[in-house]
Amino acid sequence: MTKRKILVIDDEADICEMTKLLLERAGHEVACTTDSRLALRLLSEQPFEAVITDMLMPDKDGLEVMADVRRSHPGVRIIASSGGGRVSSNSYLHIAQKSGAHALLAKPFTYPELVACVEAAFQTAPAPATKPAA
Numbered sequence: 001m002t003k004r005k006i007l008v009i010d011d012e013a014d015i016c017e018m019t020k021l022l023l024e025r026a027g028h029e030v031a032c033t034t035d036s037r038l039a040l041r042l043l044s045e046q047p048f049e050a051v052i053t054d055m056l057m058p059d060k061d062g063l064e065v066m067a068d069v070r071r072s073h074p075g076v077r078i079i080a081s082s083g084g085g086r087v088s089s090n091s092y093l094h095i096a097q098k099s100g101a102h103a104l105l106a107k108p109f110t111y112p113e114l115v116a117c118v119e120a121a122f123q124t125a126p127a128p129a130t131k132p133a134a
């Protein structure tokens with residue numbers, strides 16, 4: 001497995017920290033933040049190869065983060081993560097996939113699922129971003 005530099009963005013601190021620890025256990029270099037606005041600043045200050053972003057966050061949602069990353073750092077792989085909300089996590093992840101995520105990670109996830117998801121993100125091309133219907 002190739003060592004990657006990964007940024008984890010999740011508004012739940014325990015999930016953010018657990019994801020960081022698991023990815024470090026897999027040999028990756030990881031930074032994490034619960035603040036999606038800070039995440040974008042970190043991306044401009046450091047080179048990351050991948051971003052794992054939660055889809056539901058209070059200040060910027062995952063789709064906004066994905067759009068910002070695509071615009072400013074088109075080479076960064078995006079992994080969309082969701083545990084659901086008002087609708088199932090699959091609904092949010094389906095939207096993320098249609099918006100160009102390289103891989104999808106449903107919460108709760110296991111260590112092997114997380115590692116496999118990161119590897120998959122580097123083996124696939126993103127789905128073409130579609131424009132929402134007017």
